[in-house]
Amino acid sequence: xxxxxxxxxxxxxxxxxxxxxxxxxxxxxxxxxxxxxxxxxxxxxxxxxxxxxxxxxxxxxxxxxxxxxxxxxxxxxxxxxxxxxxxxxxxxxxxxxxxxxxxxxxxxxxxxxxxxxxxxxxxxxxxxxxxxxxxxxxxxxxxxxxxxxxxxxxxxxxxxxxxxxxxxxxxxxxxxxxxxxxxxxxxxxxxxxxxxxxxxxxxxxxxxxxxxxxxxxxxxxxxxxxxxxxxxxxxxxxxxxxxxxxxxxxxxxxxxxxxxxxxxxxxxxxxxxxxxxxxxxxxxxxxxxxxxxxxxxxxxxxxxxxxxxxxxxxxxxxxxxxxxxxxxxxxxxxxxxxxxxxxxxxxxxxxxxxxxxxxxxxxxxxxxxxxxxxxxxxxxxxxxxxxxxxxxxxxxxxxxxxxxxxxxxxxxxxxxxxxxxxxxxxxxxxxxxxxxxxxxxxxxxxxxxxxxxxxxxxxxxxxxxxxxxxxxxxxxxxxxxxxxxxxxxxxxxxxxxxxxxxxxxxxxxxxxxxxxxxxxxxxxxxxxxxxxxxxxxxxxxxxxxxxxxxxxxxxxxxxxxxxxxxxxxxxxxxxxxxxxxxxxxxxxxxxxxxxxxxxxxxxxxxxxxxxxxxxxxxxxxxxxxxxxxxxxxxxxxxxxxxxxxxxxxxxxxxxxx
Amino acid sequence: xxxxxxxxxxxxxxxxxxxxxxxxxxxxxxxxxxxxxxxxxxxxxxxxxxxxxxxxxxxxxxxxxxxxxxxxxxxxxxxxxxxxxxxxxxxxxxxxxxxxxxxxxxxxxxxxxxxxxxxxxxxxxxxxxxxxxxxxxxxxxxxxxxxxxxxxxxxxxxxxxxxxxxxxxxxxxxxxxxxxxxxxxxxxxxxxxxxxxxxxxxxxxxxxxxxxxxxxxxxxxxxxxxxxxxxxxxxxxxxxxxxxxxxxxxxxxxxxxxxxxxxxxxxxxxx
Numbered sequence: 001x002x003x004x005x006x007x008x009x010x011x012x013x014x015x016x017x018x019x020x021x022x023x024x025x026x027x028x029x030x031x032x033x034x035x036x037x038x039x040x041x042x043x044x045x046x047x048x049x050x051x052x053x054x055x056x057x058x059x060x061x062x063x064x065x066x067x068x069x070x071x072x073x074x075x076x077x078x079x080x081x082x083x084x085x086x087x088x089x090x091x092x093x094x095x096x097x098x099x100x101x102x103x104x105x106x107x108x109x110x111x112x113x114x115x116x117x118x119x120x121x122x123x124x125x126x127x128x129x130x131x132x133x134x135x136x137x138x139x140x141x142x143x144x145x146x147x148x149x150x151x152x153x154x155x156x157x158x159x160x161x162x163x164x165x166x167x168x169x170x171x172x173x174x175x176x177x178x179x180x181x182x183x184x185x186x187x188x189x190x191x192x193x194x195x196x197x198x199x200x201x202x203x204x205x206x207x208x209x210x211x212x213x214x215x216x217x218x219x220x221x222x223x224x225x226x227x228x229x230x231x232x233x234x235x236x237x238x239x240x241x242x243x244x245x246x247x248x249x250x251x252x253x254x255x256x257x258x259x260x261x262x263x264x265x266x267x268x269x270x271x272x273x274x275x276x277x278x279x280x281x282x283x284x285x286x287x288x289x290x291x292x293x294x295x296x297x298x299x300x301x302x303x304x305x306x307x308x309x310x311x312x313x314x315x316x317x318x319x320x321x322x323x324x325x326x327x328x329x330x331x332x333x334x335x336x337x338x339x340x341x342x343x344x345x346x347x348x349x350x351x352x353x354x355x356x357x358x359x360x361x362x363x364x365x366x367x368x369x370x371x372x373x374x375x376x377x378x379x380x381x382x383x384x385x386x387x388x389x390x391x392x393x394x395x396x397x398x399x400x401x402x403x404x405x406x407x408x409x410x411x412x413x414x415x416x417x418x419x420x421x422x423x424x425x426x427x428x429x430x431x432x433x434x435x436x437x438x439x440x441x442x443x444x445x446x447x448x449x450x451x452x453x454x455x456x457x458x459x460x461x462x463x464x465x466x467x468x469x470x471x472x473x474x475x476x477x478x479x480x481x482x483x484x485x486x487x488x489x490x491x492x493x494x495x496x497x498x499x500x501x502x503x504x505x506x507x508x509x510x511x512x513x514x515x516x517x518x519x520x521x522x523x524x525x526x527x528x529x530x531x532x533x534x535x536x537x538x539x540x541x542x543x544x545x546x547x548x549x550x551x552x553x554x555x556x557x558x559x560x561x562x563x564x565x566x567x568x569x570x571x572x573x574x575x576x577x578x579x580x581x582x583x584x585x586x587x588x589x590x591x592x593x594x595x596x597x598x599x600x601x602x603x604x605x606x607x608x609x610x611x612x613x614x615x616x617x618x619x620x621x622x623x624x625x626x627x628x629x630x631x632x633x634x635x636x637x638x639x640x641x642x643x644x645x646x647x648x649x650x651x652x653x654x655x656x657x
Numbered sequence: 658x659x660x661x662x663x664x665x666x667x668x669x670x671x672x673x674x675x676x677x678x679x680x681x682x683x684x685x686x687x688x689x690x691x692x693x694x695x696x697x698x699x700x701x702x703x704x705x706x707x708x709x710x711x712x713x714x715x716x717x718x719x720x721x722x723x724x725x726x727x728x729x730x731x732x733x734x735x736x737x738x739x740x741x742x743x744x745x746x747x748x749x750x751x752x753x754x755x756x757x758x759x760x761x762x763x764x765x766x767x768x769x770x771x772x773x774x775x776x777x778x779x780x781x782x783x784x785x786x787x788x789x790x791x792x793x794x795x796x797x798x799x800x801x802x803x804x805x806x807x808x809x810x811x812x813x814x815x816x817x818x819x820x821x822x823x824x825x826x827x828x829x830x831x832x833x834x835x836x837x838x839x840x841x842x843x844x845x846x847x848x849x850x851x852x853x854x855x856x857x858x859x860x861x862x863x864x865x866x867x868x869x870x871x872x873x874x875x876x877x878x879x880x881x882x883x884x885x886x887x888x889x890x891x892x893x894x895x896x897x898x899x900x901x902x903x904x905x906x907x908x909x910x911x912x913x914x915x916x917x918x919x920x921x922x923x924x925x926x927x928x
Contacts, residue, residue: 026798132753
C-alpha cells in the first residue's frame, strides 16, 4: 500500500492533467520540475524557483519538495541562481485527443473537397456521391450521360447543386426517358382506373418505391416481396396454395382465339378419317412448336399444319372487283370507243358486209335501191349484254345503289370510259379516295393496265370480254362481264388488303354509303363465298375502335396482362402421374383436357372476342398446387404475376442513343 | 441489484424497445412501399450527435448536466443502439457504394473502439485494486524517478560498504534498464507475469555470486523492483484506459464529418 502521506500538498506537486502540455522531463521518465510548461508549451522549469521580492531584497522560494531555499539565493536582478537546460514539453493526452479529433474531422472534409476537384470529368465527385454500382442493365445505358441520366442536379453548378438538397427530386420521371408501359406509368399496375382508388399509393407510385438501384451489378432490381403485393390488395394472400383465389371458370380460355381451329372436330373426326391417314397430325407437337414455348405454344404455321388439307380450296375463292351490269341506256360515245379501241370483230364484219353491199349496188347502178340503214347507219335500240347487278365493290366505291340501274348506269359507264382512257389508274384513284394511295396500290397489286383497258373496251362496246387464256396461276383476270382476282395461295397480300378494306368499310357519315359498305363487307367477309372464306379460320372481331377486325396472325392472349406462365419451364418435368409434360401423347393433357361437348364454333358467330367457349376444359388451381405448394415449388406472387402492363423501351434506348 | 446495474437494465430495455420499434417501422414502411431509410437515417444522425455530446459533457464538468456516470451509461447503451439502427438503416452489413463503405468502416471502427474501451474500463479498475496500490497516472514519472534514485543509492551504498562491485555491475547491466522507465507494457496490459519472471530471474542470476552483506542490498533492490512492477502495471492499465480514446474520439469526429456529406448527397440526389 502506498504511503498516503506521500502526496500531501506540501510535499508533492499538484498535478493538472487538464493542461495542454506536460513536463518534458517527466515524459522522458526523469524527475519533473516544480512548475511545468506554460499554456503555450514552453518549458517553465529553467529556473528552480521564482524568487519573491521582500522589501528591497529577493528571497529564494524553492519548495521543500526540491530541497527548500538554496544556499546561493537569487541574484540582485531577482533571478534564481539555480538553472538548468529547458525541457521539451509534450502535449497532454487530453490535448492530443482534441487535436486528433479536429484533425480527423478536417482530414475527412479536406478529402471530400479534394475529391470534388479531382478529374476533369467529375470522376472524383462521382466516387463520393455514388451510392454503389448500378445493376448490369442500367450501367451501360447511363454510361454516356453519367449520373445526370437519372439525377438532374448532378449536372448543375456547385450552388445550384447544393440548393437541390432543399428541392424535391423526382427520379422516377427520368425512368420514363427509357422505359415505356402500356397505360399510366405511375398508377398501380399502370391501370388508369386505379387513379380513383383510395389506397394512398395507387394513384402516385414512384419507381423507386419498389426498385432500388446502386445495390451492385448482380442485384435483382425487379424482385418484389409478396408482402408488398399484399399492401395494396384487399385480399391478403399468404401463399398461392393456401388462400389464392380459385381461377375463373373459363381460365385460361377467357379470350377467343385468333385462329378458329376446332380441336374437337379435327381430333375426333377429321384426323381419324382414313383418307387423311398419311397427312393427319399424330399429336399436339405436330402442330404446336414446343422448342420456344413460353407463355404460348405457338402453332407451327399454315404451311406445316394446314396446307396439306386446305391448300386446294384457296384459289377457288375469287373476288369480283367489277361486273358489267344491266344498263338502262348507253351514254358511252361509241365513236370515241371505236377510235380508242378500234372496231370490234362484230362491227368489223358488219362494216365489211356493208361495203360489199354498196360495191354491188354501184356495179349494178342501183344505188337508190340501197337500204337507208346502210347509208346513214343503224339506229337500233340499245340492248344490254348483261342483265346482272353491278359488283358490290364498285357500287360502294361509286356510292351508287346496287339495285337501281337508273342511279348506277351513268357513274359506272363513266368509270368504264375512264378505264378505257387511263387503264387501271382511274380505278386506283377511286379506291385511293377510300383507303389512301398506299392501300389502293396493295389492293390492285398486279392488275395490268392493258387488261383493264381491254375489258373496258369490250364493255364499252356492250360486249362480253373474252379472255385469251385461263388464269391457272391466280392473279387478276377478266371473264365475260366480270373483272376478278384469283388468290395465288395462302397469305396472298391482295386478298388480305381487300378483306381489311371490307372490314373497315362501314364507317361513313352518310347512311346510304354506310349501308352500301355494310353490304360490300358482308360479301367480302362471307365465309361461304369468295375471299370471305378466309374468315372461316381467321376470326373476325368487333372492337371499340374498329367496326370489324380480322385477326390474320396467331397472337397471345392479352386478357390477363399481369399474369405470366411459362410452358417452356414446365416441359422437362414430370406430372404427378409420372408422365413427362413434354410427352406429346399424354404430357399436354395434364392440363389441357379436350372438351368435346363445347360449342366452339358458336363463339365466332357474333364477332365478339370476349364470348368464347374453348375446346378444352378450364384449368383449376388444384392443377398448379400439385407442385406449387409449401415445401415444393416456388409459389410467390412474382412467379406468375407481372406488376407492369407490357413493359418496353423507347426508341432512344433501342437505338442505344 | 445495485443502482448501476438497475440503471443499465433500464437503459438496455429502453434501447431494445427503441431498436425494435424502428425495426418494425422500417419493415412495415418498406412493405408499404415507403422509404424508411430517410427516417432511420435522420434518427441515426441525431443519435450520433447525441453520443458526441458526451465528450462535451466531460469538458463542461462544472455545469450540472447530470452525473457523468449516467452520461456514460447512456453513451454505452446509445452506442450499441446506434449499431442496431445502422443495420436497420442500411438494410445490410456492408453497403455497396465506395463512400458508404468508407463511412461504414469508420462507423464500425468507432463502435469497436467504443466496445473495447467499455470492456477495459470494466476489467482494469478491478485488477488495479488487486495491486493494493493507488497512484495517479500523472505522478508515475515522478514516482519512477524516485525509485530510480533509491535503487541507485542502494547500489552505491552496497559497493561502498562491502567493497564489492558485483551488485553494481549487475545493476548497470540489468537493473538499470528496468528502472529507467515503465517496462513490460504489453504483458501488464494483457494480464501476463513477464515482469515478475524477469525480476525473479534477475534476482536468482546474481544472488549466488553475492555475499550475505551484499544479498541484503540485493533484497532491497528486489523489493523496489517488485514495487516498480506494480507501478508499471498501473501505467500499462491506466494508459490503455486513456489511450483508447485517442482512437475512439477522432474516429467519431471522422464519422460525423462523413455523415454530413452523406446527408447532403442523399438530399441532393434521392430526396
